[in-house]
Amino acid sequence: MKLKLGILDQSPVSHSDSSAASALVNSINLALFAEEAGFHSIMYSEHHGVMAYGSSSPELLAAIVLSKTKRIKVGTAGIMMRNYSAYKIAEWAKLLATLYTERFMLGLGKAPGGLKDAVMALNNHKPVTLSNLETKLEEIIQYIREEKGIYEGLIAQPTQIKNLPEILWLGSGMTSANEAANHGVGYSFAAFMNSDNGRDVTENYLKEFDETKYASKPSLQVAVAVSVAENSEQAKRNAYGMAYQFLQSRQLVSPEPVLSADMIEQRILGTKDEEEFFTVLDRIIWGNSQSVFHQLQMVSERYQTDDILLLCNMYREEDRLNTYKNLIENNK
Template sequence: MKLKLGILDQSPVSHSDSSAASALINSVNLALFAEETGFHSLMYSEHHGVMAYGSSSPELLATIVLSKTKRIKVGTAGIMMRNYSAYKIAEWTKLLGTLYPTRFILGLGKAPGGLKDAVMALNNHKPVILSNLETKLEEIIQYIREEKGIYNGLIAQPVDLKDLPEILWLGSGMTSANEAAHHGIGYSFAAFMNSENGKSVTETYLKEFDETQYASKPSLQVAVAVSVAENSEQAKRNAYGMAYQFLQSRQLVSPEPVLPTEMIEQRILGTEDEEEFFTILDRIITGTSQSVYEKLQMTSEKYQTDDILLLCNMYREEDRMNTYKNIIENNK
């Protein structure tokens, strides 16, 4: 079965370069490649105050890429809602939905997008209220749908969208799945973060989806981390840098630019972090071109969706591109 393959691009910065500018150029080049070779979508992540990733504004990067492409769907994965007002998110979403109808995807997340200092700075150094995120989602939907009764009929420009933009709720657990289903929006499940009970989470979303809300049918996307090389061992070693960034994020440490495998081995082997690191590494789908594609097909069957989002951060940009090239060639 042919898959709807997308790319989750975090604009990774490599330790060999340590340049956000290079990472952003790589992102634009990757977008043009994805458009040309038949990828279904491109999604851009949001991170603040870290050296590991080049972009802090997925909505701006998505806008640039939309202007340079004609076919591919482009979106945010996601906008970290606690940092912005519902009104402003709705405004620029409707702007992009007007200029690029049916192509822009609003991906929304509840994670902070950075460590404490960055989140405080984004919120004018005021404590962040976490309990109102679902309420904020409801407000965004009301503004986009131009429903009456919110703030005395306040509108979010531009009005009268021909097509409502697709909305994706990002998550990795049962709470986010239920929220997406309740509001009738799409759900992007981060399997690279939590694959243990993923099937029950996504089944809940599909079962509980409310067709009377924002969209008439469920839209399930599954995000996985991948690494392709000439042999399985090399593919796994190429993924060390990505796995180490995941480890740092889990430990609430600011992720570093993608490090070379040898440096990570020096840091990890024989330490208390070794077991956790290799557990994270095993969650990444690695192997040869054919074996990885077969695993993606199995992922599709497991989660009952053909919409698979691929994350690949590599120390060498050519290894990252090689992974995407090999996977899309197998999908034709």
């Protein structure tokens, strides 16, 4: 079965380079490759105050890539809502949806997008108001659909757009699935973060989806982490750097640029973190191109969707690109 393969690009910085500028150039080049190779979509994440990722502004990167491509869908995965007003998000989302009809996807997330100091700086050095982010989603939808909102008569330009942007609610649990279903928006499930009860979560989204709200039918996307190489052992070792970043995030430590497998073994083996590291590593799908693609087909069947988003951060950019090249070739 042919899949709708997409790319989740975090603009990873490698320890071999340690340059955000190089990571951003890689992101642009990856988008151009993805367009030519036939990928369905490419989406950009948001991170603040960390050395691991080169982009802090997925909406800007999405706009640049939209201007350089003609077919591929481009989006945010996602905008960290607690750091911005609903009104401003709706304004630039409508602008991109107007200029790039049916190509821009607005992915929204509830995570802070960075550690404490970064979040404080984003919020004018004030503690974040832990308001209901579901309410902010409602406000964004009101501004996009030009419905009556908090401020009487307030418009979000551009108005009267012909095609509303597709909205994806990011999450990895039942609460986010229910929220997406209740508001009739798409749901992007982060299986690389939580696959234990993933099928229950996504089935609930599909079952409870309200077709009377924003969209007329559900749109389920599943994000997985992958690593492809000529043999399974090399693919596994190529995935070490990504797994170590995941581990650091779980431990609320600022992720470092992608390290080599040798560096990580020196840090991990024989320490208290060894068991947890390999547990995290097991969430990544690795192997040769045929075996990984077969597992992606199994993911598609398990979650009842053909929309699969691929995340791959590696020490060497050529290994990351090779992973995407091999998987899209198997999808033809």
